[in-house]
Amino acid sequence: MPTPVLATKLFAPARRSQVVERPRLTAQLDATLDAGHRLTLVSAPAGFGKTTALSDWLVHLARRQPQVRVAWLSLDDADNDLTRLMTHVVASLDGAGLGVDPAVLEALHTGPPATALTAFVNDVTRAGGSAAGKRWVLVLDDYHVIEASDVLEAVAFLLEHVPDHLRLVVATRSDPPLPLARLRTSGRLTEVRAADLRFRPDEARELLNRAMGLDLTPADVDALEGRTEGWVAGLQLAALSLRGMTGPGEVAGFVEAFTGSNRFVIDYLADEVLARQDSWVRDFLLDTAVLDRLTGPLCDAVTGRADGTSMLVDLERANLFLVPLDTDRRWYRYHHLFADVLQARLRADRPDRVPGLHQRAGVWLGDHGLVEDAVRHTLAAGDVGRAAHLMETALPELRRNRRDGVLLSWVPLLPEAVVRRSPVLSILSGWSLMMSGDLDGAEARFDDAEVALAAGAVDPGLAAAWADTDDLRTAPAILAVYRASLAQARGDVAGTVRHARRALELARPGDHFVRGAGAGFLGLAAWAAGDVREALSTFSGALHSLRAAGNLVDELDGTVVLADMWVATGRPGRARRLCEQALQTATDGGHPYLRAAADLHVALAELDREIDELAGAEVHLETARVLGERTSITENRHRWFVAMSQVRAARGDHESAAALLDQAELLYRHGFYPDLRPIAAMRARVHIGAGDLAAARAWAERRGIGVGDDPDLLREYEHLTLARLLLADHRAGRHDAGSASPAEVLGLLDRLHTAAVSDGREGSVLEIRVLQALAHDAHGDLSSALARLGRALGEAPEPDSHVRLYLDEGAPVLALLDRLARLPEPTAGADDEAFHGEGGEAVPARARRLLERVRTVELAEPAPPLVEPLSHREVDVLRLLATELTGPEIARELYITVNTLRTHTKHIFTKLDARTRAAAVRRARERGLLQPPLEPPGHRTVTTSVTS
Numbered sequence: 006m007p008t009p010v011l012a013t014k015l016f017a018p019a020r021r022s023q024v025v026e027r028p029r030l031t032a033q034l035d036a037t038l039d040a041g042h043r044l045t046l047v048s049a050p051a052g053f054g055k056t057t058a059l060s061d062w063l064v065h066l067a068r069r070q071p072q073v074r075v076a077w078l079s080l081d082d083a084d085n086d087l088t089r090l091m092t093h094v095v096a097s098l099d100g101a102g103l104g105v106d107p108a109v110l111e112a113l114h115t116g117p118p119a120t121a122l123t124a125f126v127n128d129v130t131r132a133g134g135s136a137a138g139k140r141w142v143l144v145l146d147d148y149h150v151i152e153a154s155d156v157l158e159a160v161a162f163l164l165e166h167v168p169d170h171l172r173l174v175v176a177t178r179s180d181p182p183l184p185l186a187r188l189r190t191s192g193r194l195t196e197v198r199a200a201d202l203r204f205r206p207d208e209a210r211e212l213l214n215r216a217m218g219l220d221l222t223p224a225d226v227d228a229l230e231g232r233t234e235g236w237v238a239g240l241q242l243a244a245l246s247l248r249g250m251t252g253p254g255e256v257a258g259f260v261e262a263f264t265g266s267n268r269f270v271i272d273y274l275a276d277e278v279l280a281r282q283d284s285w286v287r288d289f290l291l292d293t294a295v296l297d298r299l300t301g302p303l304c305d306a307v308t309g310r311a312d313g314t315s316m317l318v319d320l321e322r323a324n325l326f327l328v329p330l331d332t333d334r335r336w337y338r339y340h341h342l343f344a345d346v347l348q349a350r351l352r353a354d355r356p357d358r359v360p361g362l363h364q365r366a367g368v369w370l371g372d373h374g375l376v377e378d379a380v381r382h383t384l385a386a387g388d389v390g391r392a393a394h395l396m397e398t399a400l401p402e403l404r405r406n407r408r409d410g411v412l413l414s415w416v417p418l419l420p421e422a423v424v425r426r427s428p429v430l431s432i433l434s435g436w437s438l439m440m441s442g443d444l445d446g447a448e449a450r451f452d453d454a455e456v457a458l459a460a461g462a463v464d465p466g467l468a469a470a471w472a473d474t475d476d477l478r479t480a481p482a483i484l485a486v487y488r489a490s491l492a493q494a495r496g497d498v499a500g501t502v503r504h505a506r507r508a509l510e511l512a513r514p515g516d517h518f519v520r521g522a523g524a525g526f527l528g529l530a531a532w533a534a535g536d537v538r539e540a541l542s543t544f545s546g547a548l549h550s551l552r553a554a555g556n557l558v559d560e561l562d563g564t565v566v567l568a569d570m571w572v573a574t575g576r577p578g579r580a581r582r583l584c585e586q587a588l589q590t591a592t593d594g595g596h597p598y599l600r601a602a603a604d605l606h607v608a609l610a611e612l613d614r615e616i617d618e619l620a621g622a623e624v625h626l627e628t629a630r631v632l633g634e635r636t637s638i639t640e641n642r643h644r645w646f647v648a649m650s651q652v653r654a655a656r657g658d659h660e661s662a663a664a665l666l667d668q669a670e671l672l673y674r675h676g677f678y679p680d681l682r683p684i685a686a687m688r689a690r691v692h693i694g695a696g697d698l699a700a701a702r703a704w705a706e707r708r709g710i711g712v713g714d715d716p717d718l719l720r721e722y723e724h725l726t727l728a729r730l731l732l733a734d735h736r737a738g739r740h741d742a743g744s745a746s747p748a749e750v751l752g753l754l755d756r757l758h759t760a761a762v763s764d765g766r767e768g769s770v771l772e773i774r775v776l777q778a779l780a781h782d783a784h785g786d787l788s789s790a791l792a793r794l795g796r797a798l799g800e801a802p803e804p805d806s807h808v809r810l811y812l813d814e815g816a817p818v819l820a821l822l823d824r825l826a827r828l829p830e831p832t833a834g835a836d837d838e839a840f841h842g843e844g845g846e847a848v849p850a851r852a853r854r855l856l857e858r859v860r861t862v863e864l865a866e867p868a869p870p871l872v873e874p875l876s877h878r879e880v881d882v883l884r885l886l887a888t889e890l891t892g893p894e895i896a897r898e899l900y901i902t903v904n905t906l907r908t909h910t911k912h913i914f915t916k917l918d919a920r921t922r923a924a925a926v927r928r929a930r931e932r933g934l935l936q937p938p939l940e941p942p943g944h945r946t947v948t949t950s951v952t953s
Contacts, residue, residue, distance in 0.1 A: 008092040009374075013298065013330035015097045017060045017077040017144070024061060025211045030202070034062040036195040037142060037172050038073065043188055044164060047176040049199035052238025052340075055176040056146055056328070058202060063144075076101035076143045079330065081297060083377060085153035086410055088113040091125065094143070103141050103171070104132050118159050119632050120602060126166045133170040141171045148177035153410075157182055186902075203235025212237070217244035225260045238340070279350065289316050291355060294347035295362045295382070298330065299337045306369035307362055360386045371395055377411065389423045390470065397429045397472035404476075413437050425453040427471060428461070428480045435487060442674050444494055451487055454480065482511035482519040489526040493533070494675035496719055501530040521550030525563065533679035535718040535764040537573050544570065561587045561601035565608045565641065566678060575767025577612055577806040584608045603632035604641045610648045614655060617808040617858065622652050643672035647687065655809060658934060659695035660874055663688055679719065686726045693726075693733050694813070701730045712745045712753040716760035721769060728754055728776050729814075735783050736817070747784035754780060771801050775810060779817055787824075794821050795848045804851050808858055825852035873916050875934065882909045883934065887926045 037045040047055045063075050076097040084090040091113060095105045109124040133141070151157060161183050164173055175181060188194035204212060209230040213219045221229075233239035243259075250256050279287050292308045293299055301314030317337050320327045330336040339347065351359060367383035370376075376399040383392040396415050403411055416424070416434050424430045435450030458480060461468035471477055485508035492500030508523035528544030531537075544567055551560040564587040568580035584605050591602040610625035626649050646669035654662035670684045685704060692700040710720065710727050731745045754777050761769035774797035781790035798804055811818050828849045875883065878899075885895045896906045910922075917932075919925035 008088050010093060010096045013336040014079045014081070014093055015077060015100055016079075016329075016331050017063055017075070018056055018328050018330075019332065020060055020064050025204075025208055025216055027058065027061065027208060030058050030197065031062050031065050033195065033197055033201060034059070034174075035066075037174060038070070038140065039195075041169075041193055042172060042195065043193040044183065044185075045172070045174040045195040045197070046180070046185065047174065047197040047202075048180055049178070049197075049202050051178055051345075052236060053199050053202040054237040055197075055202065057237075058197070059144060059146070059174065059176060063142075066142075072138055073140045073142060074101040074103065076103065076141060078143070078145055080145060080147045080150050082150050085151060085156055087118055087153070087156050087159055090151075090156055091121070091159070095125075098129070098141065098143065098171075101141055102136070102139070103129065105129055118155060119162070122159055122162050123166075126163065126168070129171055130168040133168055136170075139170065142174055143171060144174045144176070146176045148175045148181055149179050151181070202237070204230060204237055204240060205235065206230050209235065209240060212240055213244055217241070217248075219244055219247055221247070221256065221260075225256060228260050286316075286320075290320075290347055291351045292358070292362055294339070294344060294351050295359065295385070296366060297338065297378070299327075299339070300335055303366065303369050307365050309365075362386075364388055367391065367395075380415070384418055389419055393419055393423050393427055393430055394470065394472050397427060397474060397476070400429060400433065400476050401474050413440075424450075426457055426460075426467065428454040428457045428484075429471065429474070429476045431457060432476075432480060432483060432487070439487070439490070440674065444491060444675060447487070448491055451484055451491075454484055479512070479516055479519055482508045482516065482523070485511060486519065486522040486526065489523070489530075490677065493526065493529060493677075493679060496533075496680075498530050498533045498719075501526055501533070505530065517550050517554030518556055521547045521554055521556070521559070523547075524550060529566070529679055532570060532573070533681070533719055535760065535766065537570055537764060537766050541567070541570050541574070557590075558601050561591050562604055562641070564601075565604050568608055568612075572612075573766050573768045575771055575802045577615060577768075578803050581609065581612050584612070603629040604644070606632070607641070607644050607648050611651065612806075614648070614651050615809050616806055617655070617812060619652055619655055622648070626652070643669040643674075643684075646672065647682075647684070650687070650691070654691050654694055655813070656932075656934075658932065659691050661934075662691045663695075666691065681719065682722050686723045689726050690729065693729055698730065698733055698737060698739075701726075702734075705730060712749045714753070716756050718760075718764075718766075721757060721761075724753060724757060725772060725776065728780070732776070732779055732783055747780045751777065751780045751784070767800075767802055771797050771807060772810060775814065775818060778821055779814065782817060782821060790821055791825055791828075794818070795825055798825070798851045798855070799848045804855070805858075808855065811855060819856070822852050822856055825849055826856055875913065875916060879909050879913050879916075880934070882906065883913055883925070883929055886910070886913070886922050887929075 034045060036042060047059060049055055063077075066073055066075070076094075078093055078097045080090075084093070088110065091110050092107070095107055095110060098105050105125065105128045109128050110121055113121045133139070145160070151160070160181070164183060167173065175183075185194060189196075206227055210221075210223070210226045213221055213226055213229070229240060229243055233243070247256060247259060250259060279290065282290070289304070289308060289310070289312075293304050296303065296307065299313075299317060301317060304313030304316065305311055317327065318334070321329065321334070321337070327337050328340060330338060338344070363382045363386035367379045367381075367386060367388070370382060371379035376395055380392050380395050380399070383395060396419075400412070412433060416430075416437050419430065424434050431450050431454035435447040435454070438444075438447040438450060457467075461471065476483075485504045489501045489504035489508065492498075492504055505523045505526035508519055508526075512519040512523065524543055524547035528540045528542075528547055531543055532540035544563070548560045548563045548567065551557075551563065564583055568583050571577070571580040571583065588602060588605040588609070591605060606625040606629040610622040610629070613619070613622035613625060626645065629645055646665045650662040650665035650669065653659075653665060666684055666688045673684060685708070689701045689704040692698070692704070705727055708723060710723055712727070712731070714720070714724060716724075728750050731750050732747070734744045735747060754773055758770065758773045758777065761767075761773060774793050778790045778794035778797065781787075781793055801807065811822060826849055881899060882895065885899070892906055892910075893903055896903045899906070901909075910925075913925055914920065917925050917928045919928055
C-alpha cells in the first residue's frame with residue numbers, strides 16, 4: 006500500500022483579515038523568481054513570523070503572477086522518514102498542477118534513495134516542460150524538524166538538480182546543512198533572516214493598534230517594539246495581555262515592566278494570557294497541548310468534552326496562536342511557541358493528567374488509522390502493552406512499504422519484557438539484532454518468540470493480547486527461516502537444511518514468501534556443501550516463489566547470488582547475462598528498485614574485473630555508489646568494498662585494497678549467504694600480491710590451516726590462498742619448518758581438485774589447475790606444469806572470462822603461457838591434453854589470444870607504495886583534477902573553499918612528488934590511484950580516459 010497523504014499538511018496557512026502589509030518583505034521574497042535562482046531561505050528563531058510572511062507573499066504572488074503556482078508542505082517530526090516526506094512532496098506538487106508520477110517513489114520502499122530522487126527530478130522536468138510559461142514554487146515550512154541524514158541529503162540532492170521551473174523555499178528555525186556558502190557566492194540564494202522579519206516601529210503600530218485593536222500611544226508602541234526588538238510573537242503576546250487593561254496608567258506600567266529575554270517574556274506573557282482566560286478555555290488549552298494536530302473529535306476524545314469543534318473556532322477568532330491546517334478549518338495546530346509554553350505549564354501544574362491525555366489521544370488516533378501517532382501517544386501514556394499491540398497491527402503494512410527505519414526505531418522503545426511476550430515483536434527484535442551483527446542476541450530473541458508461542462498455546466489470555474495478523478500466523482515458519490540463517494552464519498550446513506525444510510513444512514501453499522525463503526536457504530546449503538548443481542536448481546525455484554509473493558526486490562537481489570553460483574560452475578558469461586537482464590528489470594519504467602540495482606552493478610563490476618576491464622568495473626562501482634548501495638540496509642553492503650578492493654589490487658594499489666577490506670569487514674553480516682570468500686583470506690591474498698609474506702603467514706597461523714587438511718568448500722578459498730602463500734615462500738627461498746615443499750602443496754591441490762571435479766565446480770577446477778601448474782613448475786617439472794596449464798585452458802567452459810586469474814599470479818604463470826603459445830599447433834589425432842580445447846580450438850592458440858589481451862602487462866615488481874597515502878578527501882580532489890574543471894569549480898563540487906582546495910592540492914603534489922596538476926594526474930595513473938570522477942547522476946561531467 007502507498008504511504009497515506011495527510012491533506013492538512015499541503016495547505017498554506019490562511020491569510021488573516023487584519024494583516025499588516027509588509028511590502029519590503031514581499032519585494033525581498035520576489036527574488037525567488039529571478040533567473041538562475043535556486044533557494045530562498047527564511048531562517049529565524051521561533052515566533053518571528055516566518056510562516057505568516059510566506060503566506061502573505063504567496064497571496065500577493067497569486068495576484069501579480071498567476072502563472073506561478075505554489076506547492077506548500079508543512080513539515081513535522083514524522084517527515085524524517087524519507088518515503089513519507091517525498092510522498093507528500095509529490096502530492097503537494099500535484100495539487101499545484103505539476104503532476105509527478107507517484108511511481109517514481111516506489112524504489113524508496115526497497116532501497117537507498119539516490120535513483121528514486123533522480124527519477125523524481127526527471128519526471129518534474131518532464132511535467133514542467135509540457136507546461137510552457139509556467140513556474141512552480143515548493144515551500145517547505147518548519148524545516149528545522151528534519152534531522153534524519155538521509156532526508157537532509159535527499160533535499161540537498163533535489164536542490165542541486167531540480168529544473169529551473171521549480172524553485173525551493175525553506176522556512177526554518179536554524180540554518181539547514183545545505184551548500185549555502187556556494188549558493189550565496191554564485192548569487193543563487195535569497196536569505197530572509199530575523200533582522201528582516203523584525204517589525205519596524207511603523208509595522209508594530211499597525212500590528213498593535215489596527216490588527217490587534219489596541220489604542221497605544223506612539224511612545225508605548227516604540228517602547229514595546231524596542232524591548233521585543235521587533236519579535237512578533239512577543240508583540241502579539243503583549244497585545245493579548247493589554248486587551249484587558251483600560252487605564253493609561255495600567256498600560257504604561259505594563260509597558261515599563263515589559264523587559265527580559267525572549268524566554269522570560271514567553272513565560273511571563275503566557276502566564277498573563279492563560280490567567281486572563283476563563284477556566285474552561287484554560288482547561289481546554291492545557292489538555293489539548295499534548296496534541297501535534299487538533300481536530301474537533303480528537304479534542305473531544307482527549308478532553309472528555311463535546312465542544313472541540315466550536316472551541317477551535319473560538320480560539321482562532323480570539324487569535325490565541327491557533328494555525329489552521331486546511332481550508333475547511335477542520336484541522337489546526339498551536340503556534341509552536343505557544344504549544345511549548347502550554348506543555349511546560351501542563352507538566353508543571355497538572356502532571357497527573359498527562360498520561361491520561363496521551364492515552365485517550367492514542368486510542369482515538371489508533372481507531373482512525375493514524376497508527377504511528379497512536380504509538381507515540383500510547384508510549385507517552387506509559388501503556389506499553391497497547392503500544393506493542395499497535396506495533397504488531399502496523400507491522401504488515403510497514404513491511405510492505407519497506408518502512409524499515411520506523412520498525413528499527415520502534416524496537417528500543419519497548420521494555421524487554423514486553424517484547425519477549427510477543428512472538429511477532431521478538432522476531433522483529435531478532436531481525437534488528439541480526440542487522441547489527443549480534444547473532445547471539447538474535448538467537449535469544451528467536452528463542453523468546455518460540456517460548457511466547459508455546460505460552461500462548463496454553464494461555465488464551467496471553468494470545469488474545471496479540472494482534473491477529475499474517476505475521477503472527479506465519480511466525481513459526483518465519484522462525485524456522487531465521488534459524489536456518491543463524492545455522493548458515495555458523496557454518497552448520499546440516500542445521501541450515503534442517504531448519505529450512507521445517508520452514509517449508511510449516512508454510513501453506515499460498516505462503517510464497519516463506520516458501521521462497523525456505524527454498525533459498527536449502528539452495529544456499531547445497532552450495533555450501535559443494536553441490537552447485539542442486540544449489541542452482543533449488544535457488545532458482547526460490548526466486549520464482551519470491552516473485553509470486555510480490556517480493557521483486559528480493560528476487561532481483563537473489564539474482565546476484567544465482568550469478569555467483571554460475572561463476573562457480575565456470576560460466577561467468579551466463580552470470581553476466583543474468584545480472585544484465587535483472588538490471589534491466591530493475592530499471593524498467595523509470596523507477597528502479599534501488600537496492601537491487603546497486604547490488605547488480607557491484608556484481609557486474611566483479612565480472613568486469615575478472616576479464617581485466619578495470620575501467621568498466623569502476624564505472625559499475627561508481628554507479629552503485631551513487632545509488633547508495635553502501636548506505637542501504639542490506640546484507641550485501643560490504644560487497645562494494647570487496648569489489649573495489651579487488652580493482653585496486655589489480656591496479657597494484659595493495660595498500661588501498663587492504664584498507665577497503667578493513668571497511669568491508671566492519672560491514673559484513675553473517676547469516677545471509679555462505680561465507681565462501683572470507684575477508685581475512687582476501688586480505689592475505691592482497692598481502693601476498695604486495696610481497697608481505699609475513700603478514701600472510703600470520704593469517705595462516707591464526708586460521709590453523711595446513712597442507713594436510715581435507716577438502717571443505719567453506720574453507721576452499723582459504724586453502725587456495727595457503728597454496729599461493731607456500732608457493733610464494735618457495736620462490737622467495739624460504740625452506741624452514743613453517744614452509745612446505747611444492748610436492749606437499751600438490752598433494753593439497755590434488756585433493757581439492759578431486760572434490761571440485763566431483764561437484765561440478767568448474768570455476769574452482771580452473772583455478773586449482775593453474776595453481777597445480779605453478780606447483781609443478783616450482784618442483785622443476787616443466788612438462789607437467791605445461792600439461793596442467795594446457796588442460797586448464799583447454800577445458801575451461803569460458804576461457805576468455807578469466808583473464809585476471811592468470812594476471813594475478815604474475816610472471817610465473819605468464820612465462821608458462823608464453824611457452825604454451827610457442828608450442829606447434831597439434832596435428833590431427835593428437836591426444837596431448839596440453840593441445841586440445843573445447844570447441845576444437847588448439848590450446849596454443851588460446852594461450853596466444855590470452856597473451857594478446859595482457860600484452861601491456863609488466864612482469865617487474867609493482868611501484869613501491871606512497872610513503873604517505875592519500876586521504877579520502879585528497880582522492881576526491883585528485884579525481885576532479887583529472888577533469889577540465891577549474892579550481893573554483895572543483896571547490897564548489899566538493900563543497901569546500903578554494904583555500905581548502907589549495908591545501909589538499911599541495912598535499913597531493915607533495916605525496917606524488919609532482920610540481921604541476923598534469924604531473925600529479927600522470928603519476929596517479931601510473932600508480933593506479935586514479936578512479937573515474939565522482940559525479941551525481943544527471944550531472945554534466947567532463948570525461949577523461951582512465952588507463953587500465
